[in-house]
Structures are given as C-alpha cells and as structure tokens.
Amino acid sequence: xNLFDLSGKVAVVTGGTHGLGMAMAEGLAAAGAExxxxxxxxxxxxxxxxxxxxKGYKATGYLFDVTDELEAAQKVALMEAxxxxxxxxxxxxxxxxxxxxxEMEVEDFRKVIDVDLTGPFIMSKLVGKYMIKRKSGKIINIxxxxxxxxxxxxxxxxxxxxxxKMLTKNLATEWAKHNIQVNGIGxxxxxxxxxxxxxxxxxxxxxFIISRTPEGRWGNPEDxxxxxxxxxxxxxxxxxxxIIYVDGxxxxxxxxxxxx
Numbered sequence: 001x002n003l004f005d006l007s008g009k010v011a012v013v014t015g016g017t018h019g020l021g022m023a024m025a026e027g028l029a030a031a032g033a034e035x036x037x038x039x040x041x042x043x044x045x046x047x048x049x050x051x052x053x054x055k056g057y058k059a060t061g062y063l064f065d066v067t068d069e070l071e072a073a074q075k076v077a078l079m080e081a082x083x084x085x086x087x088x089x090x091x092x093x094x095x096x097x098x099x100x101x102x103e104m105e106v107e108d109f110r111k112v113i114d115v116d117l118t119g120p121f122i123m124s125k126l127v128g129k130y131m132i133k134r135k136s137g138k139i140i141n142i143x144x145x146x147x148x149x150x151x152x153x154x155x156x157x158x159x160x161x162x163x164x165k166m167l168t169k170n171l172a173t174e175w176a177k178h179n180i181q182v183n184g185i186g187x188x189x190x191x192x193x194x195x196x197x198x199x200x201x202x203x204x205x206x207x208f209i210i211s212r213t214p215e216g217r218w219g220n221p222e223d224x225x226x227x228x229x230x231x232x233x234x235x236x237x238x239x240x241x242x243i244i245y246v247d248g249x250x251x252x253x254x255x256x257x258x259x260x
Contacts, residue, residue, distance in 0.1 A: 003235040007032030010083040011232060012076075014038045014066050014123060015093030017048035019192045020142070020221055024090060024185075027225025028232055029057035033088065036079050038062045066093050066119035069126075076126040085134065088232045089127045091120035092142045094160075101155040109156040116160035117167065124171055128180065137180040140231050141168045143243050147186055148251060165243055172241030181240045183231045188247025190219040211256060214249035 006028060016025035016037040029035050035052060037059055039045040045061040052059035060082065064075045079086055094116045097108050120141055131137025146158040147165040165184060172182040189209045191199060198205050199218060210216055227246050230236050245251050 004229055004233045005032055006088075006229065006233060009033045009087040009232070010036060010079075010085055011088035011090065012036045012038065012079060012086050012123075012127065013090040013092055014119070016090070017041070017044040019194065020187055020190060020224055021090070021092040022048060022051075023221030024092065024142075024224050024228040025059075026052070026055070026057070027222070027228050028088065028090075029055070029059065030225070031229045031233070033232070034083065035059035036062060036083060036086070038064060038066065038075070038093065040065050066091075066123050067114045069122050072122050073126055076123070076130075080130055086127050086130060087136070088138045088140070089123060090140045090142065090228065090232075091123055091164075093119055094142065096154060096157045098153045099156075100153050104155060109159075112156035113160050113163075116157065117163045120164060121167060124167075124182070128171070128175060131180050132175065132178045135179045137175075137178075138232050138236075139171065139180065139182040140228060141182070141184040143168070143184040143186040145186055145188055145245065145247055145251060147184075147243060148245075168243065169241040176240050181231070181236060183236065183239060183241065184243040185224065185227050185231065186243050186245040186247065186251075187224060188213065188219055188245065188250050190221055190223070192221060212250055213247070214253055217248065219246065219248055 011028045011033040013025040015021045017039045025035055049059055049061045062075045064071045066072055097112055124139055141164050143164050144161040147161040150158055168182055168184040224246055227244055
C-alpha cells in the first residue's frame with residue numbers, strides 16, 4: 001500500500017475549490033499530500049480552505065488566473081518557495097459555454113480554449129520546469145468524455161478537451177525522459193451541485209444518463225479520488241500519456257437498443 005502513499009508530497013490543484021476538483025484534492029490530501037489550491041474567486045477559495053482545514057488537511061490557497069502566464073509564473077514561483085517543491089499538478093480549472101456552434105461568437109470560443117487548454121499548457125510549462133530540474137513529477141490533466149465524443153452545443157469545450165488529450169500525450173512524450181508522468185482523467189457524468197436540478201426522475205437528460213450508463217447511475221464525486229491518487233502516486237510510475245475514463249462504462253458501449 002506504500003505505492004499509494006502521498007505523504008510528504010505537495011499537490012497543486014487548479015480550481016480545487018468545489019465540485020470534482022475538490023473531490024480529487026480531498027482524495028490526495030487523505031492519501032497524505034499537502035494541498036496548494038488555486039482559484040480566481042476569493043470567497044470560494046476561503047470557503048474551500050476552511051473546509052480542508054476542518055478535515056485536518058494541510059492546504060494553502062493561491063488567487064490567480066491560470067491563463068495569465070506572468071501572474072501564474074509569479075504564483076508558481078511562490079508555491080515553490082513556500083512548499084519547497086511541487087510534486088503533483090492537477091490541471092482541473094475549466095469552463096463550459098453551452099451555445100450552438102452556428103451561434104457561438106469567436107470570442108466565446110477563444111475564452112473556453114484559453115481556460116480549458118491554454119491554461120493547462122501554461123501551468124504544465126511553469127511547473128514542469130521545476131519538475132525537470134528535480135527529475136520527478138506527476139501531471140494530471142482533467143479531460144472529459146468530450147475528449148472522445150461530440151455533443152450538441154459544446155463545440156468549444158469538446159475542441160479544448162480533445163486538445164487537452166493530445167497535450168497530455170505530447171508532454172508525456174517530451175518529459176518521460178525526466179521521470180515525469182503526464183496522464184489524464186476523463187470524468188463521465190457526476191452528481192454535483194451543477195447537475196442537481198436535472199438529476200430528478202422524469203427529467204429527459206437524467207433519464208438519458210441513467211439509461212446510457214451501464215452502471216445505471218450518475219457518478220459520485222468521490223469516485224474520482226482513487227484514480228487521482230493512483231495517477232499521483234508511485235503506483236503509476238510506468239504509466240504515461242494515458243487518459244483514464246471514469247464514466248461508469250459509457251465509452252465502452254454503443255448503448256441499449258431502443259426496444260429494450
């Protein structure tokens with residue numbers, strides 16, 4: 001079990017103030033990691049830190065925008081100085097704009113690409129510089145089933161997440177020789193505060209997800225913790241450039257016949 005022990009490790013989790021990011025960060029902390037959490041919203045950051053501290057986890061907050069390279073560089077340098085090292089980077093921060101492609105403004109498309117793809121590149125480049133010097137590091141990019149599949153009204157998000165899959169593979173290719181593992185997690189549909197209004201019996205999308213998922217349920221945020229711990233730990237030291245989909249089996253099946 002020592003393979004999964006993260007004691008003495010420092011994990012940076014971008015956007016780790018709520019939802020799936022918080023669930024993964026909490027999993028890393030429970031496995032022994034010290035957390036460095038980023039956000040662009042002071043109130044969310046304070047609330048998240050209070051939660052982590054209430055659980056007895058060691059966590060520090062950093063307020064900045066991952067798409068601002070200059071600001072991010074300053075904060076990553078501060079993290080290195082404060083914690084002494086960064087062992088794990090989880091590129092979780094992201095946004096989505098649900099707009100039909102024909103109606104989407106280019107500036108909205110660019111904004112999603114900037115946060116969901118350019119942000120992880122910036123953070124990986126900045127943190128990777130220190131990891132390369134130490135010849136050790138774990139980078140986990142939070143991809144999506146939209147890294148593999150399309151869906152109505154998420155053209156920018158799917159484009160970004162598809163790109164993030166390939167960023168993962170390319171960084172793994174370049175940095176494996178430095179003992180850095182770069183992998184991704186592709187969450188399926190999860191029960192979060194954002195999906196709560198539609199997770200009711202009789203709602204068309206809820207019924208679709210239940211019928212489309214072989215496990216017949218939405219994922220629970222804590223279902224992601226084990227995968228995050230695995231990819232952040234020595235247990236995955238020879239795994240590189242892979243995306244692990246935590247989706248209850250959605251991508252494994254074409255779906256049920258209409259008459260079933």
